[in-house]
Every structure is written in structure tokens, then in C-alpha cells.
Amino acid sequence: MKTASPFLELEAAPARATVWFDGEPLDLPQGANLAAALLAAGVAVFRHTPASGAPRGPFCLMGACFDCLVEIDGVVRQACMLEVEDGLRVTRPHEAEDSGAPV
Amino acid sequence: MRQCDVIVVGAGPAGMAAAATAADAGLQVALLDEQPRAGGQIYRDVDRVAALRGGILGKDYTEGRALTAAIRRDGIEHLDGAVVWAIEDGFCVSYTRAGQAAQVSAPKVILATGALERPMPLPGWTLPGVMTAGAGQILLKQSGLLARRAVLVGTGPLLYLIAAQMVRAGTPPVALVETQTRADLMRANRHLGGALRGWPYLAKGLAMLAELMRARVPRYTGATTIAIAGDGRAEAVTFRSGGKPRTVACDTVFLHHGVVPNTQAARSVGVPHRWDAAQHCFNPVVDAWGGTAVAGVFLAGDGAGIGGAKVAETAGRIAALKVAEELGRLSADERDRRAAPLNRLRSRQTAIRPFLDAAYPPFAEALAPADATLVCRCEEVTAGEIRGYAKLGCIGPNQTKAFGRAGMGPCQGRYCGLTVTALLAEATGQTPDQTGYYRIRPPLKPVTLGELAAMDDGARDAAE
Structure with a gap:
């Protein structure tokens, strides 16, 4: 779910990178905090909980709450502890349709 | 395995000050920190950001550069981006850095793991768009992001600081929904004498409130029955204030009712903790040097009990002096001579705390949430379920x-730890100390098999 961003960016970073989120290309600042950059791009829902399927997004942004979990290269990681790199392919954990990985 | 004299975990004010003081005394220091750049949360990314938006963030932020400069020196190996997942006797600290597990060992460890937001379980607090106030600060500091339509909910000076910074940046919050009451402030006034010793803090607080008034940011105080409403994401905050039900539309909610020590690492090595009734949290038991019941383990900064950035910096230096003395680099006399002015400084820096604790108490509804409110965000367990377990005979968090x-x-x-302890204590009639806390075991953070397999050869040989 990508909506108009509820966040204002104080300055536009000159170097940009293409990051794929849930199959959609996003233009993000190279080297930025990945969770912050996704929020700024209008991504609100980073994952759905395994218990009830409820939507979740970043909560603490300091590596403690694990609510910003995303999947990259088959590994579930905290988006707030990662930086934007060009070509990064990010999906919601265990929701990639074409991952081909056994469930 | 790499060897050094002291391992410092956390590169916030306490950790940076501890590392610099230890290196000054001639010790070899390994400074491990999860973030890619030093500063902790209070000075997050300060070296890069101070020039970009130091005006909005203020001098209390930009002066963190003095600490980051002090750790760029011989004798300190700053392992940035290092996620610590185990601390074992002796001490051997295991961490992951750049996709690879590694270990470092030292006879002394200083844990400077800082604070976490006090959990604030309210109806709707798990909706996307609801974050901690600390998260709001991190977005502004590190990424230059401001929420266009934010409501700040809770209590305490951090709420005013964030609101003032948002005003300076040209995106004032939609409203402040504050939980403290006039009665809290009256009770706090008896601590005003002590607080006046820390008058610069009071002056800063009053200046921030004046800034909010000038910007005409609506403030609702004594708020109760607070809930966050929204379909799949935060859309409004509902509450009662001034005897009326109110709804404020928004798309971001920042929650804050104080911070509490991040005790995971200290608990994992067996440091005893005790309930602090004034701060409504568990604090590790430390002596005046930051020493603990576990020989060789020292704590400094907010992780040892909330005091704020200045107190943390001072405590980091004090702990490092003691470590240097124990390792034979300073005489006891020299240690005491250097610690004396630091102890006087710390006494002035902590003078404001009793006033703040009384004026901005945690929000009662979030300390003992309604039955339907989720308390464990990860496993989605409600307060009512925890109360139900207590009725079935569950007396402690590990049973839960x-x-x-x-x-x-x-x-x-x-x-959820503090909330679960509080709910069980309420239900069983026991004290929080009797009720206890989760047993914390390594790994403190997730580590993958691939990261373990990539561990450097020295460590693997030792394990075989």
C-alpha cells in the first residue's frame, strides 16, 4: 500500500537509487536509512503480523521493536538497520509471490 | 580472537565518553555500536547532520560532535555497524558486522546501551503511522523527515522538544495531547528547590513552551481514554480533555511517556535489577562507579538508570576511571582525584530529575491498559489475556x-516486559520485584547461520 507521503523531506538528496518494494520501483536517496526512505516514499505497511495478519510499519526506528521487518534476498531483516542501495529488492516478509522459495 | 583491555557497548554519550577516558588512561578500547555512525540516539549521525540542520535541532544536539571527535584517536577501535548478540564470561563479546559474525575479548566490559521508550500500550498503538517520539526524533535527525500532520501524545520534556523542533522546521504538530494534570505539577513543585540547582534545564523547558504558544500549537492537558483510530493506519486520536470528548485527525502519532533503561544486555550477563517506584521501571543495581554484582561488568548512561545525555557522559567517564584503576593504569588516589569533579558535576546534572519525575508521571491508562489493548506487539497478546493467565495461577513473566x-x-x-510485570503484579498483589522480569538470554539480536558460518577463522579454531 503506497499512498501520498505523510512526511516532508527537508532537503532532496542529490544521489538517488532505485529500490524495489513489493515489486514496485521507488526512487530513494542513496545511502539513506531504508525504513525512513520507504516512509518518505509513502510506504506505510512494511509487513503483516504472523499472528493475525495485522498491518505494521516502523515504530521505534532504533532496532529494538522489530516492527519494520522486511525481506531482502530471502532474509527477514530490520529496515531501520539498513541503508538504501541501488537495486535492492525488498518485499514484505513471507509475501513474495515469485520468490520460488519453499514455504 | 581479538584482545583488548575494555569493550564498550554503545557509542552514545556514555559509551563515547567512557571510551575516550579509557583511552586517555592508556587502555586499548573496542567500541561496539549498532549504528553506522557514532552518536547514539541523542546525537544520532551528528557529524553528518549538524551542518545540514543544526539550527532546527539546536545546540544540545550539535555539541555531540565534541564526543564523536574524542573517539577518533589511537587506542580506540570503533566497530560501527556491529550488532552485539552475546556477552559471555571472561569476557567474550560476539557480534555481527557486515554480514559476518566475530568476537572480541577483554577483562572489562562497559555496557552503555542507553534507553528505550517506555511502552505506551493504548488502543490502536500498533497501527502503521503510530511511532515513538524517539522515532520522530530519529527521522528528523538522521533523515531530515518531518511528519506533515502529527499529533504528539503523552507527557514529558521530550514531547515539547520535538514540538519546538517541528515548529522551527515549519511543520508544527497538529496538537499535543498531554496526559499530565495540574495536580501532577502541584506535587512536583515541592521538588522545585532541587530543580533550581538544575536551572538551565528549567529555563530551556520554559523557552520551548513559549515557542509552542507563539506558534499556537493546541495543547490538551489531563487527557484520558486516549485511543488511536484508523482503518489499516493511524487516522485520528480520540480522547477526553476538559470534560469533553475530542477527536484530532492526523496521519502520524508520536507516543511518549518517558524513557526506561534498555536492560537486555545487562540482564543477559546476570546483573541484578531492582524496581524504581519513582521512575516506574526496573533499574540495574550499580555502585557509584557503575560497577555491578558481576565482577568486571560496568554500566553507564541511561541503561544504568535514566538521567539524560549529560549525566550519561559524566557516568561514562567515571566508569572508565574505575576500569583504568582496576587494570593498574591509574592509582586509586589518581582515580579519586579525577572522579571528584565529575561526581560534583553529576550531582548538579541529576538535580532536576525528582521534579521531572513528579511533574510528568507515566500515563496511568498505559501502565495498566484496558483488557482489549495489545500489550505484546509481536505475539499480539492483550492485557486481558495477561490478567487471565494470572487468574489461572501464573505469577511471573517467564510463566506468561x-x-x-x-x-x-x-x-x-x-x-512489553514492563507492562506484563505491572499487570501480573496488579493481579497477584505482589510487588514488581517479587513478580520479576523476563529472563534475557543470548542471542540478544537475531544472527543468521550464514553470519555464523562466516565467523573469522581464529574464533572457529578456538571453538573446535
Whole structure:
């Protein structure tokens, strides 16, 4: 779910990178905090909980709450502890349709 | 395995000051920190950001550069981006850095793991768009992001600081929904004498409130029955204030009712903790040097009890002096001579705390949430379920795990532990100390098999 961003960016970073989120290309600042950059791009829902399927997004942004979990290269990681790199392919954990990985 | 004299965990004010002081005394220091750049949360990314938006963030932020400069020196190996997941006797600290597990050992460890937001379980607090106030600060500091339509909910000076910074940046918050009451402030006034010793803090607080008034940011105080409403994401905050039900539309909610020590690492090595009734949290038991019942383990900064950035910096220096003396680099006399002015400084820096604790108490509804409110965000366990386990005979948080998995999700209880202890204590009539806390075991953070397999050869040989 990508909506108009509820966040204002104080300055536009000159170097940009293409990051794929849930199959959609996003233009993000190279080297930025990945969770912050996704929020700024209008991504609100980073994952759905395994218990009830409820939507979740970043909560603490300091590596403690694990609510910003995303999947990259088959590994579930905290988006707030990662930086934007060009070509990064990010999906919601265990929701990639074409991952081909056994469930 | 790499060897050094002291391992410092955390590169916030306490950790940076401890590392610099230890290196000054001739010790070889390994400074491990999860973030890519030093500063902790209070000075997050300060070296890069101070020039970009130091005006909005203020001098209290930009002066963190003095500490980051002090750790760029011989004698300190700053392992940035290092996620610590185990601290074992002796001491051997295991961490992951750049996709590879590694270990470092030293006879002394200083844990400077800082604070976490006090959990604030309210109806709707798990909706996307609801974050901690600390998260709001991190977005502004590191990424230059401001929420266009934010409501700040809770209590305490951090709420005013964030609101003032948002005003300076040209995006004032939609409203402040504050939980403290006039009665809290009256009670706090008896601590005003002590607080006046820390008058610069009071002056800063009053200046921030004046800034908010000038910007005409609506403030609702004494708020109760607070809930966050929204379909799939935060859309409004509902509450009662001034005897009326109110709804404020928004798309971001920042929650804050104080911070609490991040005790995961200290608990994992067996440091005893005790309930602090004034601060409504568990604090590790430390002596005046930051020393603990576990020989060789020292704590400094907010992780040893909330005092704020200045107190943390001072405590880091004090702990490092003691470590240097124990390792034979300073005489006891020299240690005491250097610690004396630091102890006087710390006494002035902590003078404001009793006033703040009384004026901005935690929000009662979030300390004992309504039955339907989720308390364990990871495993989605409600307050009512925890109360139900108590009725079935569950007396402590470790039993609660077996009843319903509270505290067993990826956050390992960081954002439900205090609530679960409080709910069980309320239900059983025991004290929080009798009720206890989750047993914290390594790995403190997730580590993958691939990262373990990539561990450097020296460590693998030693394990075989």
C-alpha cells in the first residue's frame, strides 16, 4: 500500500537509487536509512503480523521493536538497520509471490 | 580472537565518553555500536547532520560532535555497524558486522546501551503511522523527515522538544495531547528547590513552551481514554480533555511517556535489577562507579538508570576511571582525584530529575491498559489475556510465555516486559520485584547461520 507521503523531506538528496518494494520501483536517496526512505516514499505497511495478519510499519526506528521487518534476498531483516542501495529488492516478509522459495 | 583491555557497548554519550577516558588512561578500547555512525540516539549521525540542520535541532544536539571527535584517536577501535548478540564470561563479546559474525575479548566490559521508550500500550498503538517520539526524533535527525500532520501524545520534556523542533522546521504538530494534570505539577513543585540547582534545564523547558504558544500549537492537558483510530493506519486520536470528548485527525502519532533503561544486555550477563517506584521501571543495581554484582561488568548512561545525555557522559567517564584503576593504569588516589569533579558535576546534572519525575508521571491508562489493548506487539497478546493467565495461577513473566507467548516474539520483550510485570503484579498483589522480569538470554539480536558460518577463522579454531 503506497499512498501520498505523510512526511516532508527537508532537503532532496542529490544521489538517488532505485529500490524495489513489493515489486514496485521507488526512487530513494542513496545511502539513506531504508525504513525512513520507504516512509518518505509513502510506504506505510512494511509487513503483516504472523499472528493475525495485522498491518505494521516502523515504530521505534532504533532496532529494538522489530516492527519494520522486511525481506531482502530471502532474509527477514530490520529496515531501520539498513541503508538504501541501488537495486535492492525488498518485499514484505513471507509475501513474495515469485520468490520460488519453499514455504 | 581479538584482545583488548575494555569493550564498550554503545557509542552514545556514555559509551563515547567512557571510551575516550579509557583511552586517555592508556587502555586499548573496542567500541561496539549498532549504528553506522557514532552518536547514539541523542546525537544520532551528528557529524553528518549538524551542518545540514543544526539550527532546527539546536545546540544540545550539535555539541555531540565534541564526543564523536574524542573517539577518533589511537587506542580506540570503533566497530560501527556491529550488532552485539552475546556477552559471555571472561569476557567474550560476539557480534555481527557486515554480514559476518566475530568476537572480541577483554577483562572489562562497559555496557552503555542507553534507553528505550517506555511502552505506551493504548488502543490502536500498533497501527502503521503510530511511532515513538524517539522515532520522530530519529527521522528528523538522521533523515531530515518531518511528519506533515502529527499529533504528539503523552507527557514529558521530550514531547515539547520535538514540538519546538517541528515548529522551527515549519511543520508544527497538529496538537499535543498531554496526559499530565495540574495536580501532577502541584506535587512536583515541592521538588522545585532541587530543580533550581538544575536551572538551565528549567529555563530551556520554559523557552520551548513559549515557542509552542507563539506558534499556537493546541495543547490538551489531563487527557484520558486516549485511543488511536484508523482503518489499516493511524487516522485520528480520540480522547477526553476538559470534560469533553475530542477527536484530532492526523496521519502520524508520536507516543511518549518517558524513557526506561534498555536492560537486555545487562540482564543477559546476570546483573541484578531492582524496581524504581519513582521512575516506574526496573533499574540495574550499580555502585557509584557503575560497577555491578558481576565482577568486571560496568554500566553507564541511561541503561544504568535514566538521567539524560549529560549525566550519561559524566557516568561514562567515571566508569572508565574505575576500569583504568582496576587494570593498574591509574592509582586509586589518581582515580579519586579525577572522579571528584565529575561526581560534583553529576550531582548538579541529576538535580532536576525528582521534579521531572513528579511533574510528568507515566500515563496511568498505559501502565495498566484496558483488557482489549495489545500489550505484546509481536505475539499480539492483550492485557486481558495477561490478567487471565494470572487468574489461572501464573505469577511471573517467564510463566506468561508458556501461557500465551508474550515476550517471545522478535523484540524479545523490549516493548512489553514492563507492562506484563505491572499487570501480573496488579493481579497477584505482589510487588514488581517479587513478580520479576523476563529472563534475557543470548542471542540478544537475531544472527543468521550464514553470519555464523562466516565467523573469522581464529574464533572457529578456538571453538573446535
